[in-house]
Amino acid sequence: MTNDTDNNIKSMSCIEHNKSFKVICFTCNKLLCLRCSFNHIKDQPDHCEHSEHIDDIKQALKDISNNDNSENSVNNYDNNSNIDNISDKKQHSTFIESRIDSIWKSLKSSSERYQTLTAKENQIKQHFEQLHQHLITEEHKLKKDIIDDIDKITNEINDNVNELKHLNNILNMNINLMSMNDDHSNNSSSSNDGDSVVLDTTEQYSTITSIISISSSSSLLSFIKDNRQTLFNDNNKKINTKEQLEQYSNNPSLLLLDSIYKYNNQFQPDRMTGERVYSFNDKSEHIFNIKV
Template structure:
């Protein structure tokens, strides 16, 4: 770009910020006539130098726009702020632009901080709501959990009742059987094929078996090698039927009554 006017061969002394043109002292009059709306956008180099000499960046603060900003919503866009600053009569366009940029930066920062504050408020609100819901969930679940615990205890207790009663029935059947020894050997042989897994005796497994059983007999048959296996003393240790039969073979009636009496003492 040449430093002189191509028409008058004079040095440029003016700049038009509107059309970004460099203009000599002879062309400025014609430029203003052709573009009357540019007249307030043209500055002489001497005015620019003076404004730069007298420029104090410390003077560019929010105070310069306080009066006008009182009538402006804080959430307006940066473009609105730029238009506001440009409408104020400063020493030069450079001063004006500096004030505009600083005001825009301050406005954007302030708006960003307000948005961050709102974001944190929302986050804290839902964190508190989440904690409240967790507490309410635990409150509602507490009675359910307690009831389920009571039910599992009741099931375990009833299963123990049932085991004892079935043992009484087994004693009675053996007392009236002539082939008790053969039956005992057969039961022992079957037990060797059963895996002694703790899960088979869990309350959950028992409830599943109860659900799928159509009758008490089918439930007993389904668990005859685990819950109701008379030879499994680890999980069915109320008494040893074989030992009782050996000790009381001569008095079966007393044995049966004694077992029933012990049952009543334990479960009633």
């Protein structure tokens, strides 16, 4: 420990003059003895204001600490800080005093600029948030009627396609009945039964798919043919025409008429101007609704 202490003392002494350091030059960051300090100031006159004796530094630190009667920390200084009071009392502040004062003023200035800039940032943010919300509101207003019309058209297309499917089933039934009357009952369902069953998927039956198909089809017949495996695929509901006919005492006209009645009962075309509407009592049993 003694050797370390001696080394520390030697390191804090001037080798040239064998004197303890008493002065620090903050400009070139050198420790100087009194004799060296005189020579240094002669060589570097502009360093004079930044060269300070340790006794002056100690007194300045003491003044800073003692100036606050309640606290012993420089962190408690406010706008009427102790540093300002000390600076007012002294003609020349020490480097440490000046730096503390400069740092505090810089912090105050930076804080004020930061608060000003963040306030402007928030103001801009709020402005564009309000503008964005206004644009969203206007967008919804402009799109509302269009969306309502799209929904109506979608429902109309779905209803019409569904009705067309039932009418197509009636047409196919009539073809089969005519074939049976021509003694070709063995092949009566060949036109419809030869197609393979295709799974009923949302993609195959979606409205947009139907719209695309309708737009690309040159005629109703081509539309039905193109969608025979999807929209107009009746394999999953397929009932042998001969078995159906037996339920109506082998009378094709009764079978066909009852099918048309059931279709009309489900799709009463009262939305069409001038179309005759047939109303039936749901509680009454229709004569053609014969069950085995």
